Amino acid sequence: MVDTVADEDLQNADCSLREAIVAANTNASYNGCTATGAGANDMIVFDLDPPTIEIGSTSLPAITESVTIDGGVGRVELHGPGAPRVSGKHGLTTNPDGSGTTIRNLVVNSFADDGIYIDADNVSILGCFIGTDVGGITESPNQGFGVHVFRGSGARIGGTTSGGSCAGDCNLISGAISFNANVFLDDNATGAVVSGNFIGTDVTGTAAIPNNALEGVRVRGDGNRIGGTNGTSPDGSCTGECNLISGNAGHDMLYGGRGSDIYRYDDPSDFGDMILMFDPRTDRIDLSGLQGANADNIRVDCRIFFGEVILENGDGSETTITRFFTMAGPGAFDEENPEFLIFA
Numbered sequence: 001m002v003d004t005v006a007d008e009d010l011q012n013a014d015c016s017l018r019e020a021i022v023a024a025n026t027n028a029s030y031n032g033c034t035a036t037g038a039g040a041n042d043m044i045v046f047d048l049d050p051p052t053i054e055i056g057s058t059s060l061p062a063i064t065e066s067v068t069i070d071g072g073v074g075r076v077e078l079h080g081p082g083a084p085r086v087s088g089k090h091g092l093t094t095n096p097d098g099s100g101t102t103i104r105n106l107v108v109n110s111f112a113d114d115g116i117y118i119d120a121d122n123v124s125i126l127g128c129f130i131g132t133d134v135g136g137i138t139e140s141p142n143q144g145f146g147v148h149v150f151r152g153s154g155a156r157i158g159g160t161t162s163g164g165s166c167a168g169d170c171n172l173i174s175g176a177i178s179f180n181a182n183v184f185l186d187d188n189a190t191g192a193v194v195s196g197n198f199i200g201t202d203v204t205g206t207a208a209i210p211n212n213a214l215e216g217v218r219v220r221g222d223g224n225r226i227g228g229t230n231g232t233s234p235d236g237s238c239t240g241e242c243n244l245i246s247g248n249a250g251h252d253m254l255y256g257g258r259g260s261d262i263y264r265y266d267d268p269s270d271f272g273d274m275i276l277m278f279d280p281r282t283d284r285i286d287l288s289g290l291q292g293a294n295a296d297n298i299r300v301d302c303r304i305f306f307g308e309v310i311l312e313n314g315d316g317s318e319t320t321i322t323r324f325f326t327m328a329g330p331g332a333f334d335e336e337n338p339e340f341l342i343f344a
Helices: 017-026
Strands: 053-055 069-070 076-079 093-094 103-106 106-109 115-117 125-128 147-153 181-190 215-219 242-243 251-255 274-277 298-301 309-312 318-321 340-343
Touching: 215 242
Parallel strands: 053 076, 069 103, 076 106, 093 115, 103 125, 115 147, 147 181, 181 215, 215 251, 251 274, 274 298
Antiparallel strands: 298 340, 309 318
């Protein structure tokens, strides 16, 4: 149990988060942290008042053993040193041997690079506020991405939403700056699920948190799922696995992977759009359940284009896109010089 807000590594009776991660990684007691039943279902919990840990310029140890870090109902804040950006100075890092780790009920803000950096399989991020203050009302940005899945399969970011404020397994991920994305599934991220989150808004989902995010969600890896059908209603509020993605300075979503499913998400501002970059000769995208105020505001960038763009719908039907607009306006599509395509 972490019982001190001090960011220390000292031989005394206190157990800091830094020391607790070392104990979990080594399956042995370390300084003031006692390892009980180490090696199976390791868990780091907190007994802090106030529940804020100021992390200095030295990064916390990377997680190299499966562990659950749980800040509890009130959430524990991990507050970093702030700007300027320093590559690799993430809030929490999960390395490959940390597969199966769960990070729950934390506030992760003001770090010099990504809020949470994942380089492992089957890592879950649940009920966290990333890039915001403790109340989820104002920005407290990390200098990199909010959540960056650099590599690994099966990451789980979020769960479901109730239609009200972001609570339970819903993550609030906002405040990204310097044209980063709030959520980034990198080239080697596969099989990830991003569902039931508020991305770019405050905790209520009714106001944007000022940011300079180029995208709410950026997808480069293959076989990932954004949103889902569980608990969603086509014409109702954003519930279940629906993601509320709004308030981002650029686009709601930038998709450049293969074999991924993009399901319903909501942008009540009707401000953002979604850009799909793919090769229609080989890639198919399931847009079933894509709803919300911006459902008719999608840009398709076919980097390599031959023939028609066919989008596969969830009911087995297909939507064929033949109405193209280039930057010069409506007209024939020039396959030698592909431009953005816009359809409604």
